[in-house]
Amino acid sequence: MTTDQTKISPEFIQNAARILKTLGHPDRIKIVEYLENGEKTVGQIHRDLELQQPIVSQHLKMMHDRDIVIFRQEGTRYFYSLANNFIIKILNCMSDVQGKLNSGEWDFDFSTTSNQKEIA
Amino acid sequence: MTTDQTKISPEFIQNAARILKTLGHPDRIKIVEYLENGEKTVGQIHRDLELQQPIVSQHLKMMHDRDIVIFRQEGTRYFYSLANNFIIKILNCMSDVQGKLNSGEWDFDFSTTSNQKEIA
DNA sequence: GTTTTATATAGTAAAACTACTATATTCAAA
DNA sequence: TTTGAATATAGTAGTTTTACTATATAAAAC
Numbered sequence A, B: 001m002t003t004d005q006t007k008i009s010p011e012f013i014q015n016a017a018r019i020l021k022t023l024g025h026p027d028r029i030k031i032v033e034y035l036e037n038g039e040k041t042v043g044q045i046h047r048d049l050e051l052q053q054p055i056v057s058q059h060l061k062m063m064h065d066r067d068i069v070i071f072r073q074e075g076t077r078y079f080y081s082l083a084n085n086f087i088i089k090i091l092n093c094m095s096d097v098q099g100k101l102n103s104g105e106w107d108f109d110f111s112t113t114s115n116q117k118e119i120a
Numbered sequence C: 001g002t003t004t005t006a007t008a009t010a011g012t013a014a015a016a017c018t019a020c021t022a023t024a025t026t027c028a029a030a
Numbered sequence D: 001t002t003t004g005a006a007t008a009t010a011g012t013a014g015t016t017t018t019a020c021t022a023t024a025t026a027a028a029a030c
Helices: A010-023 A026-035 A042-048 A053-065 A085-102 B010-023 B026-035 B042-048 B053-065 B085-102
Strands: A069-074 A077-082 B069-074 B077-082
Touching (some): A010 A026, A010 B010, A010 B026, A026 A042, A026 A077, A026 B010, A042 A077, A053 A069, A053 A077, A085 B085, B010 B026, B026 B053, B026 B077, B026 B085, B042 B053, B042 B077, B053 B069, B053 B077, B077 B085
Antiparallel strands (some): A069 A077, B069 B077
């Protein structure tokens, strides 16, 4: 029902697109989800998520450019964390969806997807 | 708090990434949002959103491949609609976020973004 | 001082996306 | 049966992403 009352503004569409696009990569989703537990160093992400270090840095750099993560430096280590609750909100949204899919409340089967919608 | 209880499954991450990435384009967000009002023909989208027809078809094809939209053909016209509530859920999530940003409840200012998180 | 450790950066080839133009296809209409 | 309307497709040049390898930096540890 958030359809007509909360019309997505043109300016926001740009931001939303950029955020969604950036979040649209398996590794980055994993990283963001991992960061929900609090700030982590590149090495922790690298080891715990089993991703190559340069790849991790690359993803983090992209996400930093797009304001998804921030970091603080301490000696030779960089501690990254989520930049905004916005990101968590989306992640939770995805989690909710997953829950409904797992519980069978929704069909995510596709190919068989039926959706008549309110066709007048 | 959907962190540890509802762990995002590896399989879902793939789907989520594909969906988010696909939604990560201004035109496609506009189209999806437009389709929330019910099914529309290519021509309607083309005219109402002021997007070139081939571009619209291109986006719709991609979104169909990624199971975001479905369509039914009637004569020479194609009626497109959203394939799953999943998509609406995400859109609503984005709308909510926008609402909070507009109301100043959150800062989306970035660059100034502060986020200490629960640093132990 | 020299060697690790922790990260960022450069460089790059292959793949995917974007935005267009031109054209084919299929119905509907005259 | 020719025309026009509604869409899909093909083709393509330019731009981003991706995924790696190699390397530069800077702080720590010896």
